[in-house]
Structure formats: C-alpha cells, structure tokens
Amino acid sequence: xxxxxxxxxxxxxxxxxxxxxxxxxxxxxxxxxxxxxxxxxxxxxxxxxxxxxxxxxxxxxxxxxxxxxxxxxxxxxxxxxxxxxxxxxxxxxxxxxxxxxxxxxxxxxxxxxxxxxxxxxxxxxxxxxxxxxxxxxxxxxxxxxxxxxxxxxxxxxxxxxxxxxxxxxxxxxxxxxxxxxxxxxxxxxxxxxxxxxxxxxxxxxxxxxxxxxxxxxxxxxxxxxxxxxxxxxxxxxxxxxxxxxxxxxxxxxxxxxxxxxxxxxxxxxxxxxxxxxxxxxxxxxxxxxxxxxxxxxxxxxxxxxxxxxxxxxxxxxxxxxxxxxxxxxxxxxxxxxxxxxxxxxxxxxxxxxxxxxxxxxxxxxxxxxxxxxxxxxxxxxxxxxxxxxxxxxxxxxxxxxxxxxxxxxxxxxxxxxxxxxxxxxxxxxxxxxxxxxxxxxxxxxxxxxxxxxxxxxxxxxxxxxxxxxxxxxxxxxxxxxxxxxxxxxxxxxxxxxxxxxxxxxxxxxxxxxxxxxxxxxxxxxxxxxxxxx
Numbered sequence: 001x002x003x004x005x006x007x008x009x010x011x012x013x014x015x016x017x018x019x020x021x022x023x024x025x026x027x028x029x030x031x032x033x034x035x036x037x038x039x040x041x042x043x044x045x046x047x048x049x050x051x052x053x054x055x056x057x058x059x060x061x062x063x064x065x066x067x068x069x070x071x072x073x074x075x076x077x078x079x080x081x082x083x084x085x086x087x088x089x090x091x092x093x094x095x096x097x098x099x100x101x102x103x104x105x106x107x108x109x110x111x112x113x114x115x116x117x118x119x120x121x122x123x124x125x126x127x128x129x130x131x132x133x134x135x136x137x138x139x140x141x142x143x144x145x146x147x148x149x150x151x152x153x154x155x156x157x158x159x160x161x162x163x164x165x166x167x168x169x170x171x172x173x174x175x176x177x178x179x180x181x182x183x184x185x186x187x188x189x190x191x192x193x194x195x196x197x198x199x200x201x202x203x204x205x206x207x208x209x210x211x212x213x214x215x216x217x218x219x220x221x222x223x224x225x226x227x228x229x230x231x232x233x234x235x236x237x238x239x240x241x242x243x244x245x246x247x248x249x250x251x252x253x254x255x256x257x258x259x260x261x262x263x264x265x266x267x268x269x270x271x272x273x274x275x276x277x278x279x280x281x282x283x284x285x286x287x288x289x290x291x292x293x294x295x296x297x298x299x300x301x302x303x304x305x306x307x308x309x310x311x312x313x314x315x316x317x318x319x320x321x322x323x324x325x326x327x328x329x330x331x332x333x334x335x336x337x338x339x340x341x342x343x344x345x346x347x348x349x350x351x352x353x354x355x356x357x358x359x360x361x362x363x364x365x366x367x368x369x370x371x372x373x374x375x376x377x378x379x380x381x382x383x384x385x386x387x388x389x390x391x392x393x394x395x396x397x398x399x400x401x402x403x404x405x406x407x408x409x410x411x412x413x414x415x416x417x418x419x420x421x422x423x424x425x426x427x428x429x430x431x432x433x434x435x436x437x438x439x440x441x442x443x444x445x446x447x448x449x450x451x452x453x454x455x456x457x458x459x460x461x462x463x464x465x466x467x468x469x470x471x472x473x474x475x476x477x478x479x480x481x482x483x484x485x486x487x488x489x490x491x492x493x494x495x496x497x498x499x500x501x502x503x504x505x506x507x508x509x510x511x512x513x514x515x516x517x518x519x520x521x522x523x524x525x526x527x528x529x530x531x532x533x
Contacts, residue, residue, distance in 0.1 A: 024048075024072050032062045038079065046072055052095035057084070110169050111145040112176025114138050114157060122159060122180060130154040130166070206306040208232065212299045212328065216341075223291045223299070223325065224248040231304050243439075243466040244292045244475030244505045252306050252321035269304075269321035270314055274497065277314065293501040295462040297341065297445045298481045300328045327499070328449070329483045330458040336450035347439035349469055352432045355520045431518040439469040456485040477503040 024046045030038055036059055039050050067075055076086055076093075085098045114125045121142025128135035129148060138144045152170040155178075162180040169176065208231045215226045225248070228236045237249045250268050271278040273294060305322040314322060356364070375384040376396040387393040447460040460481040467474040479501040486494040 025069050026072050026075050027068045027070075028075060029066045029068075031064050033064075035059050035061050035063055038063045038065070042072065042075065048072070048091055048093050050093045050095065056097055057095065108148050108151045108169075108171055109145065110148055110155065110173065110176070111143070112178060114142045114144065114178045114180060116162070116180060117182065119179075122162070125157055125159045125162075125180070128156045128158075130156055208234075208304040208306070210302040210304075212301055215296050215299060218296070220296065222248070223294060223296055223302070224250060226296055227302065233306075234304065242470075242475075242505075242507075243468040243473055244477075244503070250323075252304060252323075269323050270317045271323050271325065272314075273325045274327055274499070277317065292475070293477065293479070293503050294325065294327075294499075295445065295460065295464070295477075295479045295481060295501075297443075297447070297462060298327050298460045298479075300326045302326070327481055327483075328447070328458055328460070329485065330449045330451040330456035332451050332456055332487075333453060334449060334451040334456065336448070338446070338448045341443075341445045341447075343441075343443045345441045347441070347469055349436055352430075352436070355428060355430050427520060427523045429518075429520045429522060429524055431520070434524075435471060436469050437471055439467055441466045451485075454487050458483045472506060474506045475503070477501060 026042060026045050028038070028041060028045075030041070035057070042048070043050060063079060065075070065078060067078070076095075080086070080095065083098055084095055086096070087094045114122050114127075116122055121138070121140070123138055123140045123142060125138040125142070125144070126135060127137065127144050127146070129146070129150070130153060132148065132150065132153070134146060134148060136144050136146050153168075155167045155169055155176075157165045157167065157178055157180060159180060161183060163183045165178060165180055167176060167178055210227060210230050214230065215223075218226055220226055222238075222244075224236055225238065227234065231252075233253055235249075235251045239248060248268075252269050271291065278291075303324045303326075305318070305324065311318045375386050377383075378385045387396055442463070442465045444463045445460065446462075447458070449458045451457065458481070460479075462477070462479045462481075464479075465474070465476040480498065482498045484496045486496070488494065
C-alpha cells in the first residue's frame, strides 16, 4: 500500500511540472495602472520574463483590467489587443507588432503565338503588359510565355514594320494566337541617309529617327539636349549648364564607341544640317554650342546614322556616326498656314546652403569639444569628473577643449573662441542672393508655309532669350529660316535656302565657386557697385 501511494505522488508532481507557460492562470485587478506595473505583476504571478521594445509598445498608457483565474493568453489579448502578438520561448514571452496579413498573390501564365498575315511566325516581337513593367519577346517559332502578377489585362504587341496590336486576356484565356498586320505606311516612310533618301522597307542600315513634332514646345536652345532619352544607345552629357550650353559629349553607340575611354568629347558624331556638315561643334571663341544657333521649332526630323552606311559620303569624319538635321520646308500644293508659338518658363535654385556665422560656429565647436572631454579622477572626492572650466581642463589634461584637439594643457586656442565675441566676426552676410536670382526663358516663334504646283515656300522667325540663375549670365538668339523651292520646268528644281542667326552669350559677373568662397563675416558696404574696366 505504501508503494502504491508513493507512485501516485510522483505521477501527480510530474504532471504539474509539465504545465505549459501559456496555460498558467492569472488573477489581476488594476485601475489606471501603468503598463510596466501590469507587466511586473504578471511576471510575479507566472514567473515569466516579458521582452518588448519601448519604441513599439506605448509604456505610458494606463491599464484598467479585472480578471480572475484566467489564462495568461486571455490577459495578454485584453492587454495588447490585436496590434501585437507574442511568442513563448521557454520561460520568456516575446511581444512584437502583429504583421499585416498580405492578400494572397494571384498570378497567371499567359502564352501564345504571333503570326503575320500569311500565318508565318514572327520572331522578336515585343510583348508587354499594359500598366505593368513586364514584357518578353517571341522566339524563332513566334512563341511567348509570361508569368504575370495579375489575372486579367491587356497585352501590347509591337514590331518594326507592323502595326501595334492590343489583345485582352483573363484567367479563362487559352493559348493566344495573335495575327499582326503590316504597317505599309511606316515601311514606305522616307528616311534621310548620307546619300539621299530611302524608305524603311529598303533600308538596311541602323538608323534612328526623331520627328520634329516630338521636340516642339520644349524650352531648350540646344538640339543635343532635346535628343536626350530619345535615341536608344546614345549617351549625351552636357559639358556646361550655362545658358546656351557649352557643348555636349555625345556617343552614339554608348560606352562601346571608339575613344570613349580616352576622352568623351572626342567621340562626338558628325552633325549635318540641311546637307551642310558642321566641322566644329563648339565655338572656339565664346565656347557656345553651335547647335544653339539652330531653332529647334524649325526642325522637321533628325536621323541618327549609327553604322558604316554613315561613311558613304563623309568618310572618316563619320567614324563616330552622323546626325542629320532636316529643317522644315514648304510643299507643293500646300495651303498657306501661319502659326505663332510663345512660351515662358522660370528656373530657381531649390535650396541654398545655410550660413553659419561666428556665434553659431562658436557654439558648434564648443559642443563638439565637450563631446571629446575625458573625465579625470578627483582626488578630493575620489570620483571621476568632467572638467567644466578652462582652468580645470588645464590642471587636469585628461582631455582637451581646444579647437585642434591636442591632448596637452593649452589655453592658446581660447583666442579662437574670443574672436566670436567681436562684431566683425559675427556678421551674417548671405552672399548667395547676391550671386543668384530666378532664371527666365522666353521663346517665341512665327512660322509660315505654303505652296502651289510650281513653287513652295517656308518662312520662320524665332526669338529665344534666357537669363541664367547666375546673375549676369544669359543667352539670346534671333534666327531667320527661309526656303523656296521653284520648279520652272519638268525635271528641274531650284532650291533656295537662307538660314541666319544672331546669338549673344553673357558669361556673368562671377562663378559658382565665388559664392562659397566669400566669407559671411565680411559685411556689405551699401552703395552702387564699381566695375573695373
């Protein structure tokens, strides 16, 4: 009988030791108690350690709770709500913010074939999803397949020489079979090349075209700037941001162009404007970009010749490619038209640097030096203490309070802080508004076109004026572009063109670095400025 009793006791105590932490019972009655006090009471009753972040849990909140003989899980639910979750690890309770349940991601695999009108597969067709930055291309069989994060939408198909096509898809879509139609008009579009004009259907070289209507309305005096981001593989870097530009480094084939490692500006292509090559890209006298003399609103098209076909006429000058600029002209039997375009824009500096005058600089340096102090042992009180005066720092050179951070007794650098007490040292002259102001661009154009069966004409007058954000800097241009095409008899054409431009560039009174080199301690003397002749 005694043996049986002992075995029962051991069995009961064994069950008691294996009770889970989350199954412990708690009795709690608090009214307006701090959060930390409630956690301490839970720790006392359960012998559990609670871990949480003060940045995540509002420890200043007050808790009112009245429970009796309930599980610790139920208490934590009432205490923390749904914004937090907890995890039991041995005798520890880890409290952390509850992660938002992300909705189940829906996906769909779209696949299909792309053919032409003769049911011949088309390889290399670009397939994109409208509204989603995903795409692919067809293989040699005209096959494509994509895994999409959406279950419905529109697919856009595009290929050179074919009209763009849009096809809808959804979760019920089977294998798509898309038939693309040839774009005859695009294939027969005239393209200017080195030796004349041709059509895209017959063209074999690598040529990119930018239409004049894509450049209209953009307030820029520089054609090179307007081409940025419009030709695949072409890298354009402005050498100067001054009004009128200071030239640009252009590489048609990107970083694979010749001489790119030697110097970027040596990789500039040959520019040809209405059949006339520009032998110099930047003016050797003023440094102005010569392309700024051309009115961008008078451009009809720009062709970029990238391969060996560009050397058909221009030879070695076209080693880095050719950019052909064609200006607008009148056409036969064109009704007379007159267009006027006026625009104005402004440019400002988003933010100017903060000026630090003498007294603020002194406070800044003192704060930095105090952070460098080293405590010394005060023998009278037998405790460590930070020096609070210059004398104390001098007698106990454990640290330093001088500007040069020398760990030696020194008072010479105190003169530096005394300078900040002088009126001259505490001037707060902000030179930036004296160097900069709001820039403004005014662009106006008048264009007229017309023609009959025997004659065609065009006339364009443009005015461009830009004042830079650096005072005194600016660029203005007045240009005249006219052409007349006369056909007195069959098979005889007389083409007359006159392009004139008057440009003026102002360099400004200072430089960008001058505003940073001028000390704010120097005051400004009122009066009219005197300029040296």
